[in-house]
Amino acid sequence: MHITAVDTPCLLVDIDALEANIAYLADFAQRAGVRLRPHAKSHKSADIAARQLAQGAVGLCCQTVSEAEAMVHAGVRDVLVSNEVVAPRMIDRLAALAGDARVIVCADDADNVAALEAAAARFATRLDLLVEMDVGAGRCGLAPGEPACKLARSIAACTNLRFAGLQAYHGPAQHIRDHAERRAAIDAVVGLTRDTVERLAREGLTCEIVAGAGTGSFDMEAASGVYNELQCGSYVFLDADYARVAATNGAGLPFRHSLFVLARVISKTRAGRAVCDAGLKSHSVDSGLPTVFDRPGVTYTGASDEHGQLDDPRDTLTLGDTLRLVPGHCDPTVNMHDWLVGFRGDRVVALWPVTARGMSL
Amino acid sequence: MHITAVDTPCLLVDIDALEANIAYLADFAQRAGVRLRPHAKSHKSADIAARQLAQGAVGLCCQTVSEAEAMVHAGVRDVLVSNEVVAPRMIDRLAALAGDARVIVCADDADNVAALEAAAARFATRLDLLVEMDVGAGRCGLAPGEPACKLARSIAACTNLRFAGLQAYHGPAQHIRDHAERRAAIDAVVGLTRDTVERLAREGLTCEIVAGAGTGSFDMEAASGVYNELQCGSYVFLDADYARVAATNGAGLPFRHSLFVLARVISKTRAGRAVCDAGLKSHSVDSGLPTVFDRPGVTYTGASDEHGQLDDPRDTLTLGDTLRLVPGHCDPTVNMHDWLVGFRGDRVVALWPVTARGMSL
Numbered sequence: 001m002h003i004t005a006v007d008t009p010c011l012l013v014d015i016d017a018l019e020a021n022i023a024y025l026a027d028f029a030q031r032a033g034v035r036l037r038p039h040a041k042s043h044k045s046a047d048i049a050a051r052q053l054a055q056g057a058v059g060l061c062c063q064t065v066s067e068a069e070a071m072v073h074a075g076v077r078d079v080l081v082s083n084e085v086v087a088p089r090m091i092d093r094l095a096a097l098a099g100d101a102r103v104i105v106c107a108d109d110a111d112n113v114a115a116l117e118a119a120a121a122r123f124a125t126r127l128d129l130l131v132e133m134d135v136g137a138g139r140c141g142l143a144p145g146e147p148a149c150k151l152a153r154s155i156a157a158c159t160n161l162r163f164a165g166l167q168a169y170h171g172p173a174q175h176i177r178d179h180a181e182r183r184a185a186i187d188a189v190v191g192l193t194r195d196t197v198e199r200l201a202r203e204g205l206t207c208e209i210v211a212g213a214g215t216g217s218f219d220m221e222a223a224s225g226v227y228n229e230l231q232c233g234s235y236v237f238l239d240a241d242y243a244r245v246a247a248t249n250g251a252g253l254p255f256r257h258s259l260f261v262l263a264r265v266i267s268k269t270r271a272g273r274a275v276c277d278a279g280l281k282s283h284s285v286d287s288g289l290p291t292v293f294d295r296p297g298v299t300y301t302g303a304s305d306e307h308g309q310l311d312d313p314r315d316t317l318t319l320g321d322t323l324r325l326v327p328g329h330c331d332p333t334v335n336m337h338d339w340l341v342g343f344r345g346d347r348v349v350a351l352w353p354v355t356a357r358g359m360s361l
Numbered sequence: 362m363h364i365t366a367v368d369t370p371c372l373l374v375d376i377d378a379l380e381a382n383i384a385y386l387a388d389f390a391q392r393a394g395v396r397l398r399p400h401a402k403s404h405k406s407a408d409i410a411a412r413q414l415a416q417g418a419v420g421l422c423c424q425t426v427s428e429a430e431a432m433v434h435a436g437v438r439d440v441l442v443s444n445e446v447v448a449p450r451m452i453d454r455l456a457a458l459a460g461d462a463r464v465i466v467c468a469d470d471a472d473n474v475a476a477l478e479a480a481a482a483r484f485a486t487r488l489d490l491l492v493e494m495d496v497g498a499g500r501c502g503l504a505p506g507e508p509a510c511k512l513a514r515s516i517a518a519c520t521n522l523r524f525a526g527l528q529a530y531h532g533p534a535q536h537i538r539d540h541a542e543r544r545a546a547i548d549a550v551v552g553l554t555r556d557t558v559e560r561l562a563r564e565g566l567t568c569e570i571v572a573g574a575g576t577g578s579f580d581m582e583a584a585s586g587v588y589n590e591l592q593c594g595s596y597v598f599l600d601a602d603y604a605r606v607a608a609t610n611g612a613g614l615p616f617r618h619s620l621f622v623l624a625r626v627i628s629k630t631r632a633g634r635a636v637c638d639a640g641l642k643s644h645s646v647d648s649g650l651p652t653v654f655d656r657p658g659v660t661y662t663g664a665s666d667e668h669g670q671l672d673d674p675r676d677t678l679t680l681g682d683t684l685r686l687v688p689g690h691c692d693p694t695v696n697m698h699d700w701l702v703g704f705r706g707d708r709v710v711a712l713w714p715v716t717a718r719g720m721s722l
Contacts, residue, residue, distance in 0.1 A: 007450060007722045041666060063667045083667065084627045086638075086681050089368060108630050109680055139668055140628035140636050147630075171665060266445045267501035269469050269508075275501050277425075277447075280693040281721050285647050286664070303647070304532060305402060305692045306424045306444065306721065307500055319470055320447050331666045332641040336697065338719055358699055360642050360667065361368045 001348040003341070004322040008264040009278040011337040012324065013237075013352070015344050017258035019051065021236050024254055025218070026055035029230060032222040037061050037080060037211070039233030042331045044356035045340060046074035048236060059102070061231045065090045066359035072101045074355060080104040080211070082167060082231060084132065084140055086112055090361065091119045098125035104209070106132040106167045108142045110154055113161065120160035128164035129155045130209060133196065135168045135189040144168075144192040145199065152205050165209035166200075168193040169231060174216030175287075179246050186220040194226045215253065216245045239330040241287040260293060260324040261333070262341075263308060265317050274310040274317045278325055279303045284332035290325035300325060362709040364702070365683045369625040370639035372698040373685065374598075374713070376705050378619035380412065382597050385615055386579070387416035390591060393583040398422050398441060398572070400594030403692045405717035406701060407435035409597060420463070422592045426451045427720035433462045435716060441465040441572070443528060443592060445493065445501055447473055451722065452480045459486035465570070467493040467528045469503045471515055474522065481521035489525035490516045491570060494557065496529045496550040505529075505553040506560065513566055526570035527561075529554040530592060535577030536648075540607050547581040555587045576614065577606045600691040602648040621654060621685040622694070623702075624669060626678050635671040635678045639686055640664045645693035651686035661686060 059078025
């Protein structure tokens with residue numbers, strides 16, 4: 001089946017580009033001597049996870065308990081929930097899941113640690129804990145230094161929990177366009193993390209895992225000598241926002257666009273304009289509008305629920321034409337769809353369910 | 362079950378408020394002497410649709426063929442796809458659906474009309490067509506006047522299609538905050554629509570349906586003497602964006618918030634701040650961030666994929682607390698969720714599937 005024959009709007013994955021992205025980062029991590037634990041919150045797909053694991057990934061990151069359950073049920077044996085789990089029922093589900101896989105989770109609160117300890121005891125399982133630090137993102141996490149070390153000590157004193165290290169991820173820094181500015185932000189992150197790792201070492205607490213890094217900065221954490229696990233997620237797809245993030249030499253990141261929303265022109269009544277069928281329910285605009293792939297001169301200028309506005313000054317589009325949009329932000333876009341339609345060249349070759357779609361619990 | 366015991370993040374519906382909103386508009390339409398055909402793209406729920414139909418709605422609007430199929434399969438017998446259907450396979454599905462229900466669809470192109478005619482012939486069904494006009498939104502639709510009338514004539518000449526009237530909806534005008542400005546925009550819309558209706562009448566073409574209007578302007582179209590069908594959708598929920606739209610006297614629209622994202626505080630490590638578990642995968646920020654319901658002083662200040670940042674200057678929130686967010690934009694928010702958890706007071710009383718979730722084809 002030709003890709004343009006697929007019903008629209010739908011999510012297409014260029015498997016050649018996807019595999020190249022997976023191979024690039026797997027090879028990079030191996031050469032850098034760091035582990036790779038890709039983030040499944042970007043793709044939510046057991047099929048893509050299997051490809052990452054086959055290329056040497058040590059396990060997966062997930063962002064929610066239900067997402068981790070979906071991946072473990074699909075056969076993954078080592079998952080890090082890179083987030084705090086606070087609701088009592090979710091803590092129980094997490095502790096139960098640790099009967100089927102190695103389960104690592106983040107914490108930034110002593111009462112939460114006590115609740116995790118009690119649940120692990122009830123389910124007779126073990127949870128590995130990372131202390132999450134706020135290294136500049138201003139989101140979850142304790143301050144580096146003593147606040148983080150204090151919680152680490154309380155975890156180390158538990159019976160059913162194991163202190164496994166630090167989570168030190170700076171999300172906003174991933175998206176800083178300029179390479180030098182991004183490096184300055186990550187240098188500060190690395191400094192804070194290094195200080196805390198060393199402080200813990202002086203207390204006799206070893207960080208098996210020092211985790212963080214994303215698609216925008218992975219080379220920096222990998223070179224730090226402090227981080228030993230990378231958590232990149234978006235690299236498998238390279239969305240339009242990450243395509244605006246520059247590498248050292250001003251060129252883009254070393255990944256290819258592999259994720260597209262296939263859209264169709266459904267109205268063409270005015271010169272220089274057209275309307276397509278992919279709007280806010282087919283891709284997320286939180287990080288900007290999608291770009292149009294391989295259609296020079298055509299621009300996506302506005303989204304409503306089920307419509308996209310296109311500027312087409314040379315009137316190259318006609319009613320029924322399909323076009324590929326590169327979503328502004330891959331993670332929430334994938335989460336809207338039930339299927340990933342995989343293609344090579346211009347032929348459909350695979351249909352992958354979005355295994356953990358909507359699993360936000 | 363108390364509503365705060367529901368797993369988070371999830372979508373809550375205050376059924377009392379929902380029923381009040383449905384009853385208000387049903388009563389309004391009856392008194393104004395216009396038909397009400399609520400838009401199902403907002404709720405995508407067969408349960409809510411059934412309540413609207415029980416209150417006198419003449420049918421439903423849907424925005425896609427698969428959404429219309431879902432509603433017809435749930436028992437709805439009169440649907441308007443208020444959009445162009447262009448893909449050949451979707452045209453076939455639409456023509457087939459007309460065997461199970463009255464199906465109305467919009468068109469703005471002569472070749473598309475010919476394709477619809479051929480499909481209706483193949484399936485031995487009849488499709489009712491509305492000519493869509495661009496009355497200022499700059500999206501789909503032909504120019505009012507002769508371009509619209511020309512297409513109406515070509516529809517009227519078809520064998521398996523029936524010319525049923527005009528679609529004249531101005532989406533952006535719904536959201537103009539100031540009442541006088543909104544009225545001026547809708548006055549222009551009404552003028553264009555009136556001219557075309559009269560022109561068609563002079564040609565002997567009657568518009569059974571003159572359709573448009575939304576939650577922000579329904580009183581204006583209803584009073585126009587031209588429109589006879591209202592297509593409001595968001596009124597059932599009243600999202601945060603529509604709550605900023607003012608009625609005549611500066612007060613808000615006559616609806617209550619009935620849709621909420623139940624969120625939970627999962628991190629509280631800094632004074633004046635907290636982090637909750639409802640981010641970009643739980644609500645759409647395209648029309649602004651959510652507002653926080655019934656928690657004075659607490660503000661939602663930023664969203665990432667699975668997190669929401671909260672300002673809480675008086676430190677009223679503690680870890681594990683739940684709070685209700687009013688989504689910025691209800692339609693794409695509902696489309697992210699599989700279930701609507703209905704409550705009255707503070708008790709869960711219903712669990713409704715989002716029947717047409719993800720049905721964007």
